[in-house]
Amino acid sequence: METPKRRRSATRARLLEGALEVFAERGFHGASVEDICERAGFTRGAFYSNFGSKDELVLALFEATTDRLLEQIAALLPELATQPGTLLDAVLGLLDDAAPDQRQWHLISTEFTLHALRSPEAADALVRQRTVFRQRLTELVEEITRTSGLQLSVPAEQFVRLVMALHEGARSQSLLEPDAVPAGSLEHTFLPMVLAAVSRP
Amino acid sequence: METPKRRRSATRARLLEGALEVFAERGFHGASVEDICERAGFTRGAFYSNFGSKDELVLALFEATTDRLLEQIAALLPELATQPGTLLDAVLGLLDDAAPDQRQWHLISTEFTLHALRSPEAADALVRQRTVFRQRLTELVEEITRTSGLQLSVPAEQFVRLVMALHEGARSQSLLEPDAVPAGSLEHTFLPMVLAAVSRP
DNA sequence: CGAGTAGGATACAGTTCTGTATTGGATACA
């Protein structure tokens, strides 16, 4: 039982993986179907046998990426919720470690965001993903504040939105000017202040 | 004296204007030269008479955009530096009002950023632009703190980087979820806290 | 071992885009 359907889903996976790389390198419209196939080691025959079009692949890629992201979160949450460190270490740790490759992830997720800003359906999907992601983080924050006796003067979700926004903007700066803005520097400089301002012992 | 060179530069300007719109709508690679010309009311003949390629036009567009941005800043700075309101009102006002159309500006600047992350030359240009922009903001902050007797415990530039990062991330959220995140809400919720934390009377 | 089938490769037709070469028309100027 090694080749009836497993082979098919394996090539699907390789195509998705290739698409991820090529999209990160050349962008969404800049990558041709041929590019993706070449990267994955196939020809277009394999592609059109698995996907109806590039758009369809993009959708599948987004869902696959979302799934992986949620898995990563699920894997990281337990230790972060309980073990050492502060609330901010936990939240930032999750944001940082959820994706294996920060640069690629930033390129891809920016590409998705741009796509979503132009297509209502894509926007729906992206907003749903971000909502789930944010909820996980919010629960994490709430749990940590509960167990540590800390209390926030703003809704946890609002606080999470802040951290996400700052993280995204800061990552952009870090990737453009790695020397001037080491990864995480902005967050680690300012977020503790915000936390201090919004928390009561 | 109305048509020797003025006509030429007028079509250049219209092409750039068309490119701005089309790039915002379909993205950089998604827009064909023909699309741009059609939007501007020309055919490709006009295009290739004014630009060598789409890449060249992109560069020109970036510079034109940069110029306009700096003009906007120069126009807004004086009143913001002196007149009423707080430091944050001034900085956020500048970030908000520097571009006439927030959505289009966000799409275009994200597109540029993405492009820059893939091309070292574009990265250079973008970093230069952002550096100038940041310096203007930094000077504004320094001037306001000086005249208002306020003092920051972090370098003004670092503070500006924070505001820019937060602004960018927050704008992304606002555009994706206008109802959940009204424009400016994140900034106006949290930045005063940071400011309070980093300033001494 | 042989027929059937699934999945990917190859070949091909059609479309779209780019870039150049040529043409046409309007304006400046003698």
Added chain:
DNA sequence: TGTATCCAATACAGAACTGTATCCTACTCG
């Protein structure tokens, strides 16, 4: 008024890409 010039339109050739239709190969299973 006629001519030279400039600029954009048009016409054309070639390249790149998409999507389909057919072929080939390697398993599966009787």
